[in-house]
Amino acid sequence: MLNCNEVTQLFSESQERKLTLKETMDLKLHTLMCTGCRNFGKHMQALRIFARSYAQGEGAAKHLPLGSESDQSKPE
Amino acid sequence: MNSTTEITSASLGDPVFLQDLRQQMMRFATLQLSDAHLAEDAVQEALIGALKSANRFGGRAALKTWVFAILKNKIADVLRRRQRLHEVDLVLHSDEEGEDFRGLFDARGFWRADERPAAWGDPYQAVHSAQFWRVFESCLDHLPNQQARVFMMREFIELETPEICEAVGITVSNLNVMLHRARLRLRECLENNWFAAGETPC
Numbered sequence A: 001m002l003n004c005n006e007v008t009q010l011f012s013e014s015q016e017r018k019l020t021l022k023e024t025m026d027l028k029l030h031t032l033m034c035t036g037c038r039n040f041g042k043h044m045q046a047l048r049i050f051a052r053s054y055a056q057g058e059g060a061a062k063h064l065p066l067g068s069e070s071d072q073s074k075p076e
Numbered sequence B: 001m002n003s004t005t006e007i008t009s010a011s012l013g014d015p016v017f018l019q020d021l022r023q024q025m026m027r028f029a030t031l032q033l034s035d036a037h038l039a040e041d042a043v044q045e046a047l048i049g050a051l052k053s054a055n056r057f058g059g060r061a062a063l064k065t066w067v068f069a070i071l072k073n074k075i076a077d078v079l080r081r082r083q084r085l086h087e088v089d090l091v092l093h094s095d096e097e098g099e100d101f102r103g104l105f106d107a108r109g110f111w112r113a114d115e116r117p118a119a120w121g122d123p124y125q126a127v128h129s130a131q132f133w134r135v136f137e138s139c140l141d142h143l144p145n146q147q148a149r150v151f152m153m154r155e156f157i158e159l160e161t162p163e164i165c166e167a168v169g170i171t172v173s174n175l176n177v178m179l180h181r182a183r184l185r186l187r188e189c190l191e192n193n194w195f196a197a198g199e200t201p202c
Helices: A004-013 A021-033 A035-055 B002-010 B015-033 B036-052 B060-081 B087-092 B123-128 B130-141 B145-155 B161-168 B172-195
Strands: none
Touching: A004 A021, A004 A035, A004 B172, A021 A035, A035 B123, A035 B130, A035 B145, A035 B172, B015 B036, B015 B060, B015 B145, B036 B060, B060 B161, B123 B130, B123 B172, B130 B145, B130 B172, B145 B161, B145 B172, B161 B172
């Protein structure tokens, strides 16, 4: 059986390629029994959504009211 | 500086908004291209391109989305043209990135009890929070440079594996390892500083 480290690798690679049938089965079997890896899988999907939103121009500056001074990287 | 003034007076006329936007774009482009001048050029071109048609945009959010779309294309062009320039760079930095994640997993490769990923509730609420995006940016900033670059090439610019491997001069398995590490790190950083901040994991 795969360990958690291997399972997180597969979750990561599944963002780049389609997993083989065997890999998918191994992943399913492991996550049935492992809450940590089940959460990790969901977090990978969330991470992708966050990254895509960020690349659409989301980010701290967009959500700040106009003229706000809370952007700490701004010089005085 | 001159060109910034030109752009400001050209249309939007709000220096604060433009400066914020420009800063965010520069951060994005610099991390991708690891070259301040190339980044500056890409940002400038994207801004000028977008501001030419600025009056067609209903709001700032739409303008910003448009500007970043142009910027992503400019960066993708530069990255695709550049081949293997960073091979040396990568070797030099391999120590920095070569560390394993023994801290997260035990000797058999299972999560250590205090590192086990927790439930995040509804993570998508976070995108509406300025504070969340500050945490996100700071977590990105803490990734080792090469990891941040390939992660952004993959997730922001949406390049595919062969394109990234060619641009950076690494093998597919190198890339998979780097992306895995970047994701482990980012996930942990977001959990510690946002999703589970103030809670103790069980």
